[in-house]
Amino acid sequence: MKVLEKCRTGKRVLPEVVLESGAVLREVEAAYETYGELNETGTNAVLVCHALTGDAQAAAWWNGVIGPKQALDTERYFVICSNVLGGCVGSTGPQSVNPETGRPYGSSFPVVTIRDMVHLQHRLLQELGVSELHLVIGGSMGGLQAIEWAVTYPSFVRHCIPIASAQQLSALAIAYNDAMRSAVTNDPAWNGGDYYGGAGPVQGFALARKIGMITYRSFELFQDRFGRETAPNGTFQIQSYLAHHGQKLVNRFDAGSYLCLLNAMDGHDVGRGRGGLQAALRQITARVLWVGIDSDRLYTAAEQRACYEALKGAGVKCSYAEIQSVHGHDAFLIEREQTAEIVKSFLQRVEGTV
Numbered sequence: 001m002k003v004l005e006k007c008r009t010g011k012r013v014l015p016e017v018v019l020e021s022g023a024v025l026r027e028v029e030a031a032y033e034t035y036g037e038l039n040e041t042g043t044n045a046v047l048v049c050h051a052l053t054g055d056a057q058a059a060a061w062w063n064g065v066i067g068p069k070q071a072l073d074t075e076r077y078f079v080i081c082s083n084v085l086g087g088c089v090g091s092t093g094p095q096s097v098n099p100e101t102g103r104p105y106g107s108s109f110p111v112v113t114i115r116d117m118v119h120l121q122h123r124l125l126q127e128l129g130v131s132e133l134h135l136v137i138g139g140s141m142g143g144l145q146a147i148e149w150a151v152t153y154p155s156f157v158r159h160c161i162p163i164a165s166a167q168q169l170s171a172l173a174i175a176y177n178d179a180m181r182s183a184v185t186n187d188p189a190w191n192g193g194d195y196y197g198g199a200g201p202v203q204g205f206a207l208a209r210k211i212g213m214i215t216y217r218s219f220e221l222f223q224d225r226f227g228r229e230t231a232p233n234g235t236f237q238i239q240s241y242l243a244h245h246g247q248k249l250v251n252r253f254d255a256g257s258y259l260c261l262l263n264a265m266d267g268h269d270v271g272r273g274r275g276g277l278q279a280a281l282r283q284i285t286a287r288v289l290w291v292g293i294d295s296d297r298l299y300t301a302a303e304q305r306a307c308y309e310a311l312k313g314a315g316v317k318c319s320y321a322e323i324q325s326v327h328g329h330d331a332f333l334i335e336r337e338q339t340a341e342i343v344k345s346f347l348q349r350v351e352g353t354v
């Protein structure tokens with residue numbers, strides 16, 4: 001892929017990070033990838049915020065959205081994506097070795113919030129020479145970060161695109177997170193979060209992913225794809241599919257990090273400590289495009305339109321677009337052509353190139 005020729009992988013170590021809770025993390029690693037070149041004024045940067053089990057390799061998982069002459073055109077923009085704080089793909093998280101004890105943090109890893117993630121990204125961007133963000137964009141947990149960015153650092157963000165996301169995590173999303181959390185913590189191998197060095201809560205974690213996958217897809221997709229078809233072992237194909245996805249996540253992700261990120265999502269509320277949602281949204285100076293997905297049953301289209309209305313009500317320059325898809329919540333990762341078109345036309349509109 002051509003974009004990867006200009007891909008740079010990096011890691012910054014920050015000596016000390018003070019979290020929203022007051023807890024202090026030392027020697028914090030922030031893993032990132034960049035594509036394209038930063039201009040002299042540091043103003044052509046695009047920050048891509050990844051979703052729950054994503055990573056910094058945005059040009060791979062958003063192939064078709066990021067690249068030369070793509071919506072996030074790496075010949076024009078300096079595109080950055082970093083693995084979030086609390087993650088397990090290069091940045092500091094529960095599986096990392098605590099420099100003070102020489103052992104993995106496990107249960108002693110502090111509570112991390114979406115705001116903490118954003119503050120760390122801000123420090124990273126400053127170290128990279130970025131003076132303002134032309135755009136911050138992300139889907140799902142990435143969208144929580146994107147809107148948090150626009151509220152937390154209004155003078156730093158010019159444009160913002162949250163996709164299939166929220167300004168305050170909904171009761172439904174908290175409910176699913178709770179079920180997934182229970183699946184992990186009820187596995188005896190969870191051991192309170194201190195399982196590193198052993199197999200860990202593989203059964204519970206796989207069950208959590210099964211629950212997640214049900215929320216990330218739609219009735220129509222499952223019905224069309226699997227219906228009542230059975231697998232050679234006599235179970236339904238949908239069961240086989242969920243089992244596959246459960247195992248796949250166990251193989252590539254850390255359960256402790258997963259729970260850390262679920263907790264961060266649950267706590268997400270841009271109005272917290274800011275006089276409520278409307279007062280927080282009024283701080284936004286960026287132009288915002290809020291994007292929903294018609295078949296999303298986790299971050300429903302109705303919720304997405306309400307988020308847009310809340311922005312409008314707060315006087316934010318904003319617009320709304322909707323991805324049409326049978327894929328449900330994950331459509332922002334699957335319908336890349338449609339996502340790219342929505343992003344591209346927004347950027348052309350705000351940049352006055354059409």
Ligand SMILES: CC(=O)SCCNC(=O)CCNC(=O)[C@H](O)C(C)(C)COP(=O)(O)OP(=O)(O)OC[C@H]1O[C@@H](n2cnc3c(N)ncnc32)[C@H](O)[C@@H]1OP(=O)(O)O
Pocket residue numbers: 051053054055060061237238240241242244248330333334
């Ligand atoms: C695309 C990337 O690069 S992802 C890397 C970065 N990761 C992320 O960003 C995390 C978020 N990513 C994701 O959630 C997903 O990867 C998505 C949404 C992007 C794509 O979803 P997919 O899992 O590829 O799509 P889908 O629902 O079609 O599942 C396909 C998988 O199910 C398997 N499958 C399909 N039907 C069945 C069945 N009946 N029984 C068992 N397995 C089945 C396929 O073999 C395939 O397996 P594979 O992924 O090991 O090749």
Ligand SMILES: N[C@@H](CCO)C(=O)O
Pocket residue numbers: 051052053054140141216330
């Ligand atoms: N399926 C994606 C999005 C979840 O919101 C992930 O695992 O990151």
